[in-house]
Each structure stands twice: as C-alpha cells, then as structure tokens.
Amino acid sequence: MITDERKFEFEHAIRRAIPRDLFVDVKAQFPLAAEQADAAVRHSHKAVTNGVPLSRVRESKAVGLVRHQLLDEVFEQALLRHGGQAIKSVLVELNPDEMKAAPIHLTTGLFGDTLIGFASHRELEDTPVKNATRRALCHQNRGLAPDLFHGLEMFNDRQRFVLIMVRRDPAILGKIASMTVSIADSRGEVFLYQAGIEDFLAGYGATSSAAPMGKRPPKLRTVSGTFKKGKTEKADADEK
Numbered sequence: 001m002i003t004d005e006r007k008f009e010f011e012h013a014i015r016r017a018i019p020r021d022l023f024v025d026v027k028a029q030f031p032l033a034a035e036q037a038d039a040a041v042r043h044s045h046k047a048v049t050n051g052v053p054l055s056r057v058r059e060s061k062a063v064g065l066v067r068h069q070l071l072d073e074v075f076e077q078a079l080l081r082h083g084g085q086a087i088k089s090v091l092v093e094l095n096p097d098e099m100k101a102a103p104i105h106l107t108t109g110l111f112g113d114t115l116i117g118f119a120s121h122r123e124l125e126d127t128p129v130k131n132a133t134r135r136a137l138c139h140q141n142r143g144l145a146p147d148l149f150h151g152l153e154m155f156n157d158r159q160r161f162v163l164i165m166v167r168r169d170p171a172i173l174g175k176i177a178s179m180t181v182s183i184a185d186s187r188g189e190v191f192l193y194q195a196g197i198e199d200f201l202a203g204y205g206a207t208s209s210a211a212p213m214g215k216r217p218p219k220l221r222t223v224s225g226t227f228k229k230g231k232t233e234k235a236d237a238d239e240k
Contacts, residue, residue: 002145002192010144010183010193011203013155014162017114020204023181025078026118026164027197031176033074037067038174063173068120071166075118076107084109084116090159092139096149102136113156115140118164124178128163129188137161138188145185145192164197 041062045051054062079086087108089101108117115137119128128134140161143153163182169175181200183193 007193010155011195011200013160014114014181014200015204017112018116018162019082019111020201022078022082022084022116023164023197023201025081026075027179027201029074029078030071030166030179033070034067034168034176035174037063037070041066042173060173064168067168071118071120072107075164079107079109079116084111086110087115090115090136090140092136093142102139103133104137105133106131108137110159113159115159115161116164117161118166120166120168122167122170124165124167124180124194125191127184127188127191134163135188138184139186141183141192142186144183147186150186165194 041054041059045053053059078084087104087110089103091099092102093099106117108115110116117134117137119131119134121128138161140159143150143157144155144160146152160183163184165178165180165182166176167178167180169177179197180194181197182191182195184190185192
C-alpha cells in the first residue's frame with residue numbers, strides 16, 4: 001500500500017522535473033489526434049472512386065493503429081518542444097551484480113532523471129505489462145514499493161519512469177475518455193500512483209515551468225531527424 005505521503009513525494013518529484021507545459025500540450029492535442037484518426041479512417045473510402053468502406057470491426061482496428069501513430073507524433077513533437085532528451089536504451093537489472101542495456105523502441109523522453117512515455121489501456125487499472133519496451137522502462141521504478149529484492153527508495157534515488165495513460169471512449173472511436181499521469185511498479189503490473197491529468201496540472205499552481213531549483217532547465221541533445229531515427233521494423237512490432 002502506497003501512503004498519501006509517498007504519493008505526494010512522487011507528484012512533487014515529477015512536477016519538479018517535467019515542465020507543466022508538456023502536460024498542457026498533451027491534454028490539448030491528444031483528443032484532437034484521436035478525432036483526426038477517426039475521421040481519416042472513417043472517410044478514407046470517399047477519397048477515391050469506388051472506395052471500400054471498412055466494416056465496424058476493421059474500422060475500429062484501423063482507427064486504433066492510426067490513432068497510436070498520431071499520438072506518437074504529437075508526443076514526440078511536445079518532447080522536442082519542451083526540451084526532452086531522446087532515450088534509446090535503459091539499464092535493466094538481471095541480478096544484483098549484473099545489468100544489461102535494453103533497447104527502447106517507443107518514443108520516450110528524459111527530463112533530468114525522470115523518463116516519460118505514453119501508453120493506451122482499456123480500463124483505468126490496466127497497465128502496459130505486455131509490452132517489452134515498457135517493461136524495461138517500468139523496471140526503473142524498482143524500490144518505489146518494497147519487495148524481496150529491493151529496499152524502499154526515494155523517487156530521486158535513480159531514474160524513474162512516468163506514463164501518460166490514455167483510454168479511449170469505448171462507444172466513440174474518435175473520443176478519449178480519460179488521461180492519467182501514472183507510475184507503475186517495477187514489474188509493470190500495478191499502478192503505484194495515478195492521477196487525472198487535469199488534477200495533476202492543478203498541482204503545479206501558477207508555475208509555468210517545473211525545472212528543479214538551482215539547476216538549469218534540461219536541454220535537448222542534438223538529434224537529427226526524429227526520436228525514432230534508425231529504428232527497424234522490429235520497433236513497430238514491439239508496440240503491437
């Protein structure tokens with residue numbers, strides 16, 4: 001069980017590391033991207049002569065694929081705009097004495113020592129446990145909850161991973177039902193912290209930027225192309 005004091009520690013650390021305006025952009029633009037995906041697929045048969053409309057099931061699947069790509073584009077642009085550093089790999093602990101670098105195939109940004117990505121789920125309590133990349137990222141949260149192998153740690157003791165979880169409206173393809181700022185445990189099986197994005201934004205108060213006190217805001221490392229340059233088709237397969 002995570003105490004309220006512990007949750008406050010998580011919130012405070014995230015707000016100090018990640019600019020508020022990043023969450024503002026995501027909150028405003030993700031719903032628009034979802035609408036765009038729905039419109040693009042729903043009306044695609046009208047773009048050509050004798051176009052074929054999709055059945056409801058196929059349309060839903062196609063909208064989901066297009067929606068993910070549009071959300072990914074919006075998220076990547078927001079990371080670049082607000083000074084996020086592109087991450088290509090993270091260290092995963094195989095045993096107490098052995099670490100390995102796990103490749104990251106999904107758009108992930110780093111602000112200070114806080115990693116941030118996004119994922120979709122059907123229900124609020126659903127975690128992205130089936131995705132190998134996100135499992136590696138969630139591994140960075142070891143020690144946030146006590147277990148047999150790690151003692152309790154503070155949020156700032158090492159790099160941590162924060163997720164923006166997106167849930168679409170089950171009845172309307174082009175509508176997002178909820179967005180939450182979430183922290184999963186090291187196995188990616190349960191959420192240690194979860195707050196609606198509006199409530200989380202309210203906690204910033206009047207501050208427009210959340211850079212740690214006494215430190216210069218994190219700057220984007222020089223990257224040519226996009227966050228995903230150089231990735232193979234395996235990257236796309238990882239998301240599926």
